[in-house]
Amino acid sequence: MNVIRDVLAAHYQLPMLSCVGLLLFMGVFTGTIAWIFRSGSREVYSRLSDLPLQDHHQDGETQS
Amino acid sequence: MNQPEKAQEFDSFSYDDDIVKKFVHATLIWGFIAMLAGVFIASQLANWRLNLGLPWITFGRLRPVHTNGAIFAFAGNAVFAGVYYSMQRLLKTRMYSDLLSRVHFWGWQLIIVAAAITLPLGYTVGKEYAELEWPIAFAINVIWVIFAFNFFKTIQIRRERHIYVAIWFYIATILTTALLHVLNTIQIPVSMWKSYPIYSGVQDALVQWWYGHNAVAFVLTTPFLGLMYYFLPKAADRPVYSYRLSIVHFWSLVFIYIWAGPHHLLYTALPEWAQTLGMIFSIMLIAPSWGGMINGLLTLRGAWNRVRTEPILKFFVAGLTFYGMATLEGPLLSIKSISAVGHYTDWIIGHVHGGTLGWNGFITFAMVYWLVPRLWNTKLYSEKLANLHFWVGFLGTLTYVISMWTAGITQGLMWRAIDASGKLVYPDFIETVTRIVPLYYVRAVGGALYLSGFVIMLYNIYRTIALAPKEVEPVVVRAPKLLEPTFEMLGRKPHRILEGLPGLFAVLSFVAVAVGTFIELTPAVLSSDYVAVNPAVKPYSPLQLQGRDIYVREGCYLCHSQMVRPLISETLRYGSYSRAEESVYDRPFQWGSKRTGPDLARVGGKYPDLWHYRHMMDPRDVTPDSIMPIYPWLYRDKIDFDVLKKKLQVMKSLGVPYTDDEVEHASDLAHEEAHRIASGLVAQGVPADTEDKDIIALIAYLQRLGADFKKGLIQ
Numbered sequence: 001m002n003v004i005r006d007v008l009a010a011h012y013q014l015p016m017l018s019c020v021g022l023l024l025f026m027g028v029f030t031g032t033i034a035w036i037f038r039s040g041s042r043e044v045y046s047r048l049s050d051l052p053l054q055d056h057h058q059d060g061e062t063q064s
Numbered sequence: 065m066n067q068p069e070k071a072q073e074f075d076s077f078s079y080d081d082d083i084v085k086k087f088v089h090a091t092l093i094w095g096f097i098a099m100l101a102g103v104f105i106a107s108q109l110a111n112w113r114l115n116l117g118l119p120w121i122t123f124g125r126l127r128p129v130h131t132n133g134a135i136f137a138f139a140g141n142a143v144f145a146g147v148y149y150s151m152q153r154l155l156k157t158r159m160y161s162d163l164l165s166r167v168h169f170w171g172w173q174l175i176i177v178a179a180a181i182t183l184p185l186g187y188t189v190g191k192e193y194a195e196l197e198w199p200i201a202f203a204i205n206v207i208w209v210i211f212a213f214n215f216f217k218t219i220q221i222r223r224e225r226h227i228y229v230a231i232w233f234y235i236a237t238i239l240t241t242a243l244l245h246v247l248n249t250i251q252i253p254v255s256m257w258k259s260y261p262i263y264s265g266v267q268d269a270l271v272q273w274w275y276g277h278n279a280v281a282f283v284l285t286t287p288f289l290g291l292m293y294y295f296l297p298k299a300a301d302r303p304v305y306s307y308r309l310s311i312v313h314f315w316s317l318v319f320i321y322i323w324a325g326p327h328h329l330l331y332t333a334l335p336e337w338a339q340t341l342g343m344i345f346s347i348m349l350i351a352p353s354w355g356g357m358i359n360g361l362l363t364l365r366g367a368w369n370r371v372r373t374e375p376i377l378k379f380f381v382a383g384l385t386f387y388g389m390a391t392l393e394g395p396l397l398s399i400k401s402i403s404a405v406g407h408y409t410d411w412i413i414g415h416v417h418g419g420t421l422g423w424n425g426f427i428t429f430a431m432v433y434w435l436v437p438r439l440w441n442t443k444l445y446s447e448k449l450a451n452l453h454f455w456v457g458f459l460g461t462l463t464y465v466i467s468m469w470t471a472g473i474t475q476g477l478m479w480r481a482i483d484a485s486g487k488l489v490y491p492d493f494i495e496t497v498t499r500i501v502p503l504y505y506v507r508a509v510g511g512a513l514y515l516s517g518f519v520i521m522l523y524n525i526y527r528t529i530a531l532a533p534k535e536v537e538p539v540v541v542r543a544p545k546l547l548e549p550t551f552e553m554l555g556r557k558p559h560r561i562l563e564g565l566p567g568l569f570a571v572l573s574f575v576a577v578a579v580g581t582f583i584e585l586t587p588a589v590l591s592s593d594y595v596a597v598n599p600a601v602k603p604y605s606p607l608q609l610q611g612r613d614i615y616v617r618e619g620c621y622l623c624h625s626q627m628v629r630p631l632i633s634e635t636l637r638y639g640s641y642s643r644a645e646e647s648v649y650d651r652p653f654q655w656g657s658k659r660t661g662p663d664l665a666r667v668g669g670k671y672p673d674l675w676h677y678r679h680m681m682d683p684r685d686v687t688p689d690s691i692m693p694i695y696p697w698l699y700r701d702k703i704d705f706d707v708l709k710k711k712l713q714v715m716k717s718l719g720v721p722y723t724d725d726e727v728e729h730a731s732d733l734a735h736e737e738a739h740r741i742a743s744g745l746v747a748q749g750v751p752a753d754t755e756d757k758d759i760i761a762l763i764a765y766l767q768r769l770g771a772d773f774k775k776g777l778i779q
C-alpha cells in the first residue's frame with residue numbers, strides 16, 4: 001500500500017498542481033464571465049465607465 | 065440622479081493636489097537620474113574604460129542604481145502621483161490623512177536617497193531588484209503599510225459607492241507588492257549593512273524570481289493599467305471601450321501572473337514541474353494582456369484623428385502598442401526552446417526595455433503632460449516640444465530594442481553553434497562579445513536619445529510650471545454624501561451593493577494571488593529535497609565566504625551566471641550542468657540572469673591563482689578584447705577578518721553545518737588560507753603585502769566554484 005502511495009506521490013503530486021491551477025483559473029474565468037453578464041449589469045457598467053469623466057468642474061455634480 | 069432629491073445631502077471639500085504635485089516632481093527628478101545612470105552603464109558596456117577604476121561607479125554597483133531607480137523611483141513615484149490624483153476623484157473624497165500622505169512621500173524619497181547612497185558603496189543583498197539591504201528593505205515595508213492604510217481608509221470614507229476598475233488595479237498592486245516584498249526580503253542581519261537571506265540555493269532562486277517576475281507584474285503592470293483606465297478615458301474624453309472586458313482583464317491578469325515566475329529559471333536546477341507550470345501560465349498571459357491593450361486602443365474609437373495632433377494620445381497609443389509587444393514577446397520567451405536561445409542574452413534586455421521605455425515611460429509621460437497643466441491651472445508651455453519628445457523617445461526606444469534583439473539573437477546563436485564534428489564553432493567566449501560590442505554603442509545611442517526626449521519634457525514641464533499663476537485658490541468640490549444602502553435598495557439590486565464592497569473584492573484578489581503563491585512556493589520551500597546537505601560537500605571556508613560576499617558586493621552576478629543549463633552547447637563550453645545540491649550553501653543564490661561574461665559555475669581550477677590575480681587587475685592582460693571592468697581597489701582594500709565569526713554564526717543559525725570550532729576560529733582559518741594562497745602568488749612575483757587584501761578572498765571563492773563537482777563529491 002505504502003509503496004503504491006509513494007509511487008503515486010512521486011509521480012503525480014507536483015504535476016497535479018499545474019492541473020489544479022488550470023482548473024482554478026477556469027473557475028475564476030467562467031465565474032467572471034457569468035458575473036459580468038448577469039442581468040442588470042449593463043446599466044451599472046455604463047454608470048461605472050462614466051466615473052472618470054465625472055470630475056470635470058463643469059459637470060453637474062461639482063462646482064468651483 | 066437616481067435617488068430622489070430629498071434624500072440628497074451635499075458635502076463641500078477639496079482634493080489634496082499638493083501631494084500629487086510633489087510626486088510629479090519626484091517622478092521627474094528621479095526619472096532623470098535613473099535614466100542617466102542607464103545611459104552611463106550602457107556606455108560602460110560599450111567601452112570598459114568608463115568604469116574609471118572607481119569602486120562606486122563600477123558597472124556592477126551602478127546597475128542596481130539604474131534598475132531600482134527606474135522601477136521604484138521613477139515608475140514608483142509616477143504611480144503614486146497617478147493614484148493620489150485619480151483615487152480622490154473616483155471616490156469623491158480627499159485622502160483620509162494629509163499627514164500620512166506626506167509621511168508616505170518623504171519616507172519614500174528618503175528610501176530612494178538611502179538606496180542611491182548605499183548601492184554605490186556596495187551594500188547589496190545581491191538579488192535583482194531586491195538589492196537594498198535590510199534596514200532599507202524594512203523601511204520600505206513600513207512606508208508601504210502607511211500608504212496602504214491611508215489608501216484603504218480613503219476607500220472607507222468615499223462618497224461614491226461604486227469602485228471604478230482602476231481602483232481594483234491599485235488594490236491588487238498594494239496587497240501583492242506587500243506580500244512579495246515581505247516574503248522575499250526575510251534575511252538575517254550580520255551587521256548594519258550586511259545580511260543573509262533565510263532561503264538558500266534553489267529555494268532562494270524560486271522565491272526571488274517569484275518576486276522579480278511579480279515586481280514586473282504588480283509594480284510595472286497592474287498600477288499602470290489602473291492609470292491607463294483612468295487617464296486614457298480622460299485624455300480621449302470618452303469612457304473605456306468595454307467595462308466588462310476590463311473586469312475579465314483584471315481577474316485573469318491578477319490570477320495568472322503570480323504563477324509565471326519560474327519562466328526565469330527554465331533549464332536550471334529548478335524542478336521540472338515548476339518550470340512547466342511557469343511556462344503554461346506565461347503563455348496564458350497573452351490573453352488578458354492583449355485584452356487590456358485592445359480595450360485601451362478601442363477607447364480611442366472616433367478620436368483617432370486627434371492622435372495625429374495631440375502628443376498625449378500619441379504617447380498612450382504607442383505605450384499600449386509597446387505593452388502589447390512586450391506581453392507577446394514575454395510569453396514567447398517562456399517557451400523552453402526559445403528561452404534556450406534568448407536567456408542570458410541581450411534579447412532579454414531588449415524585451416525589458418520595450419516594456420519599461422515603451423509602456424511605463426510613455427504612459428507616465430502621457431499622464432504627466434495631462435496632469436501638470438491641470439494641477440497648476442495653466443496650459444502646457446509647448447505642444448510642439450511635447451510632440452518632439454514623443455518622436456525622439458519613440459526613435460530612442462526602437463533603436464534600443466532593435467539593437468538589443470540583434471545583439472541577443474546573434475550572441476545566443478553563436479553560443480549554440482556546433483560544427484559537424486560536434487565542436488563549438490566559437491569556443492572563445494570573447495569572440496561572441498566582440499561581435500556585439502558595436503551594437504552596445506548603438507544601444508547607448510538609443511538610450512541617450514530617449515534621455516534627450518526626457519530632458520525636452522523636463523524643460524517643457526518646468527516652463528509650464530514657471531508660467532503658471534502663482535496663487536491658486538483650491539477648488540471646492542461638492543458631492544452628495546454616500547448614503548448607507550437601505551433594505552429596500554438591497555432587495556431591489558443586490559449586485560449593485562456587492563459591486564461596491566471593496567473589502568470583499570480586496571480579499572478575493574488577495575486570495576487569487578495567495579493561491580498561486582502557495583502552490584508555487586510551498587513544495588519547494590518545505591521539501592527537504594532541494595536543501596539536502598551532502599555530507600561530503602563542505603560549506604564555504606571562512607575566506608571563501610568572504611570572497612563570495614565580495615563577489616556579491618561588486619555585482620559580478622550582473623554579468624556572470626553560475627548556472628550551466630543541460631544543453632549540449634553549454635556542457636561543451638562550461639562542463640557538466642549545474643545540480644541543485646551545488647547551491648545549498650548559497651545565500652543569496654548567484655545563478656544570475658545575464659551572461660555579459662561567461663558562466664562561472666565551473667571556473668574553479670580552470671586557471672591558476674595568478675591568472676585570476678592578473679585578470680581582476682586588468683582583464684585585458686589575459687583576454688585582450690575583454691570588456692570586463694578593472695578592480696584595482698581589491699588590491700588595496702583589506703579583508704575584514706573580524707566579521708567572519710559573526711558571519712559564520714549567522715550561517716550556522718540558518719542551518720549551515722559549521723562546527724563550533726570553525727565558528728570560533730573563523731578568523732584564524734581565513735588567515736591561514738589567505739597565507740597559503742598569497743605565498744603561492746608571491747613566489748610568482750606578486751607584491752609581498754597581498755596576503756590581507758580582498759583579492760585573495762575573491763580568488764579563494766572563484767577557485768571553489770564547481771570544485772566539489774570536479775572532485776566527484778557531487779554526482
